[in-house]
Amino acid sequence: MIYTLVVHAAPYQSAAAGTALRFAKAVLAAGHGIHRVFFYRDGVYNANALAAPPRDEQNIPQQWQQLASEHQLDMVVCIAAAVRRGVLDAGEAKRYEKSSQNLAERFELSGLGQLIEAGLHSDRVITFGGQR
Amino acid sequence: MKRKSVLVICRKGPYGSSAAREALDIALSGAVFELSVSLLLLDDGVLQLLPGQNSGLIGEKNLNAMLSALPLYDIEQVYTSLHSLALHGLEAQRLEPAPRALDNQELQTLIKCHDMVLTV
Numbered sequence: 001m002i003y004t005l006v007v008h009a010a011p012y013q014s015a016a017a018g019t020a021l022r023f024a025k026a027v028l029a030a031g032h033g034i035h036r037v038f039f040y041r042d043g044v045y046n047a048n049a050l051a052a053p054p055r056d057e058q059n060i061p062q063q064w065q066q067l068a069s070e071h072q073l074d075m076v077v078c079i080a081a082a083v084r085r086g087v088l089d090a091g092e093a094k095r096y097e098k099s100s101q102n103l104a105e106r107f108e109l110s111g112l113g114q115l116i117e118a119g120l121h122s123d124r125v126i127t128f129g130g131q132r
Numbered sequence: 133m134k135r136k137s138v139l140v141i142c143r144k145g146p147y148g149s150s151a152a153r154e155a156l157d158i159a160l161s162g163a164v165f166e167l168s169v170s171l172l173l174l175d176d177g178v179l180q181l182l183p184g185q186n187s188g189l190i191g192e193k194n195l196n197a198m199l200s201a202l203p204l205y206d207i208e209q210v211y212t213s214l215h216s217l218a219l220h221g222l223e224a225q226r227l228e229p230a231p232r233a234l235d236n237q238e239l240q241t242l243i244k245c246h247d248m249v250l251t252v
Contacts, residue, residue, distance in 0.1 A: 115158065
């Protein structure tokens with residue numbers, strides 16, 4: 001089965017981002033495919049390269065990156081939600097004249113259309129951390 | 133191919149969080165893809181439909197304008213539940229746009245008949 005995951009929650013404040021990550025691992029381990037992981041609302045903080053949790057705690061942004069490199073995951077961050085919250089790639093940092101970029105590698109900024117498109121190509125769309 | 137359908141469910145009031153605006157953004161994106169989009173506002177979500185919101189006082193953009201633009205995007209029907217209306221003592225016809233109020237059975241049917249359900 002082809003899945004799309006939608007992540008609405010930032011790591012650390014709630015369990016939703018970690019749950020999404022473990023769900024993604026379980027889906028892949030069971031032999032299913034993931035068309036896309038889409039990060040929306042506070043979920044964009046999963047793509048913050050500047051997150052520096054203590055070494056003895058899980059580093060969720062890094063784990064997403066690792067999973068993406070192992071399985072060629074397509075990880076898209078909603079550009080409007082991200083720019084509003086200060087998660088920028090090089091292009092957006094330049095456009096808004098900000099001093100730095102902080103979008104972690106393997107994540108990509110794009111529009112909400114990528115969520116809709118993913119839904120059209122997936123058997124299941126699962127939302128994590130909605131309704132907050 | 134049959135047009136795929138999307139149901140966007142939001143349970144949050146208009147300005148307590150970014151949920152209302154960001155749910156609308158999903159609905160509008162679905163409409164841009166020419167999908168059949170329905171919006172279901174439950175619990176505090178039904179408060180988004182209150183007319184005459186004066187959100188400028190708290191520095192927020194007004195939702196009324198965006199909601200009344202829904203028909204322009206072919207999002208013709210907004211739904212809520214009888215329970216949500218009762219929770220806030222509201223009548224559907226006093227809301228803008230006026231939602232269709234569903235009982236529990238109809239809610240189940242609505243969710244079941246959509247290809248994609250997104251909660252915000």
